[in-house]
């Protein structure tokens with residue numbers, strides 16, 4: 157193995173320490189940052205994610221409201237709960253864990269979260285602001301990926317970045333997320349599993365972000381020597397273990413830097429949520445942190 161490991165746990169701890177310092181600074185000013193997390197139903201993965209988010213809040217000195225609603229919740233009931241939280245001045249961030257049960261329209265739910273409380277960065281206003289390089293809540297996973305890339309000391313400007321995956325949560329925003337910051341990539345290509353010449357495109361990437369949702373999809377021959385490889389995938393294998401989208405053994409023999417699964421992007425995503433929440437509390441109260 158030649159690649160250096162990007163330690164997501166350590167980086168997340170440092171990022172959460174920043175959020176904790178911001179939360180403490182807000183408390184001195186009489187502001188207690190608060191995140192409401194809504195979980196509808198009992199999706200096992202979602203339960204784990206929500207538990208993690210609530211735990212992180214506790215560690216950062218951020219108040220959390222964990223709101224569990226039954227699988228049979230109607231769209232009207234969920235929208236009514238969001239409206240209640242939107243009107244509550246003590247709640248700074250609202251997160252509805254996805255996916256939602258099939259009777260609920262995900263888009264209607266995201267649209268109902270006021271952009272100033274949309275700490276996921278999923279609302280059309282925040283997406284539009286990101287696309288046009290305006291201040292906004294960046295979606296937590298791509299924002300965490302950028303921090304991980306920056307942690308390597310890699311100069312992002314002028315680099316060729318390739319993202320595999322076109323989800324609204326990771327793939328689509330990852331492009332503008334790279335482009336929106338001060339350290340601009342020259343080229344960001346967003347591909348998916350059916351992209352023609354995918355291997356060649358990936359093998360030219362200085363920065364390769366895999367968010368395709370298939371265990372071991374990125375093989376060693378898809379990695380440029382010395383590249384930074386960020387693995388967003390979390391796939392539960394038949395062996396019961398978590399596997400990334402990248403074949404770690406093969407890719408780490410070629411890459412310069414690589415993230416592990418678990419212990420890579422996952423913890424960073426949650427840490428960025430803490431940063432967005434303290435930011436939301438500061439903005440809503442008109443103070444700087």
Ligand code: GUN
Pocket residue numbers: 251252253254255276296297325
């Ligand atoms: N489900 C999987 N990832 C996410 C996320 O980042 N935010 C929300 N709300 N749901 C998710």
